[in-house]
Amino acid sequence: MKNFQIIKALSSSSAVASITKDTSVMFIAGGTNLVDLMKKNVVAPDKLIDINALDLKKIEFLNGKVSIGALAKNSQVAEDQSIKEKLPLLALALAAGASQQIRHMATVGGNMLQRTRCPYFYNTDMPCNKRVPKSGCGAIGGTNRMAAVFGTSDSCIAVHPSDMCVALAALDATVLVEGPKGKRQINFTDFHRLPGNTPEKDNTLEIRELITSIEIPDNNFTKNVHYLKVRDRSSYAFALVSVAVALELKNNVISNAKLAMGGVAHKPWRLTETEDFLKGKTASEDIFKQAGKLGMKGARGYGDNDFKLTLGANAITEALTIAASK
Structure with a gap:
């Protein structure tokens, strides 16, 4: 892992502005996936913007929807009694993910942004179009037991590893983001991308955008x-x-x-x-x-x-x- 600087952001606008000024910067919250990637030299940012001080941890039951801040911990959401009663599918999916220790550190936004666990992606000695575009896909014709069976391309057959995101896709969630161009909303099913010819692009976020929350419409799926x-x-x-x-x-x-x-x-x-x-x-x-x-x-x-x-x-x-x- 190379040396890097870490800067603490105190507001969403200042966090976005930091990325705007220097594109070699990445956001960090729980770091449960990002730190692994840095240790493996899969990513090597010059600076990290620590966003843990931002006011994005609330779980709010609003008129017609539930709002969950991007910095809410996975364990916080999974163990919230109102979530268990009104969105039990989400609670079940979160409880199935990772270990209890990781759920205590991992955030909702970070869960959405985690990278594939494909062994070719993590091994910098092997070809991987997600890590190095145009280098080839080692999984095609290689070891691919965990690989995708839907939406694949000649460039990539990796899978998204999240459990939480599967439930959010089923529940018609919406992703709220903030960037230098302002705020916008993305349907959850449109947030993650299929690999196509650009498998290095996991989602539809623009480079300088920050996830601030997700919203889930009220429903009758409680039993x-x-x-x-x-x-x-x-x-x-x-x-x-x-x-x-x-x-x-x-x-x-x-x-x-x-x-x-x-x-x-x-x-x-x-x-x-x-x-x-x-x-x-x-x-x-x-x-x-x-x-x-x-x-x-x-x-x-x-x-x-x-x-x-x-x-x-x-x-x-x-x-x-x-x-x-x-």
Whole structure:
């Protein structure tokens, strides 16, 4: 890790202004991912802007929505009683992520911005288009057990590792950001990018923009929800496949459904076609099996990760079954 300077920001505007003046600067809050990347020399900023003093830690229940500050800790959100009651899917997803120690340090904004855990990205001796554009993708034709099956390109087959983001995608969240051009809002499903020809771009943030909060609209998904995370071990492991499910049921008929997957794409993967299929259907084993197959339509394996095609369908079916049974 090379030497760097650290500067403490006291306001969002001063933090943004610091980045504006010097583009070799990065924001740091919990640092649970950024510090790892710096140790591996994957990133090497000259300066870090410490944003922990900013007033962006609040969880507020406003008229028609919930607002969560970008500096709220993952554990703070997961353990908030009102979040558990009104947004249980989000609480479940956060509790499934990382270890308890990391959740006490990691922030909501940092969780959204974490980089892929692809081994080729972390190993600076190996080719990786995300780390060094045009250098090649070692995972294609290499070790790719954790790799994506949706939305891939010839440049990259890495996956986004967040659990929290899968739930936020399912819950129609909005990202609020601030930059030198002012404030703007981004639909959560538009925030992360697919790799295409520019896999080094993880999201649609402009270089000098700062995430200030996320907002989640009020909903009726307070009972029939489930977050299923399939992983190699039950302690601190990233998802092979995960599924976030939120259902509205009346007399066992599905009036509304929200589904998203993790561990399968460069971004949280929303299953809108499957949602439409489920609406108006009576909850049953057969319907959920059909939904599982439909959810994996268009998926493509790369050898080591071919098992995800079957695992994904089964995980969707299981998550729906558990959610409907509550």
